[in-house]
Amino acid sequence: MTEMESSVSNLIELAENASHAERLRLQPKVDSMVTALTLKGLNVPNKLRYINNTLKDEVLDEMFDNMPV
Numbered sequence: 001m002t003e004m005e006s007s008v009s010n011l012i013e014l015a016e017n018a019s020h021a022e023r024l025r026l027q028p029k030v031d032s033m034v035t036a037l038t039l040k041g042l043n044v045p046n047k048l049r050y051i052n053n054t055l056k057d058e059v060l061d062e063m064f065d066n067m068p069v
Helices: 001-015 020-039 045-066
Strands: none
Touching: 001 020, 001 045, 020 045
């Protein structure tokens, strides 16, 4: 397993086991990993892509939950 694969695996595990607040803090790191893999021309695991999209949605929901109406 390469260092990049190990990092991806660790990040997936962290995101899956994190609390809601921790997941929100992990979102930029997950997004950066997806971007780095894409830029290097490497395959982005579907699980990581799914986690990234889910975390982006959670961050947006959190942002709008605190917006005055």
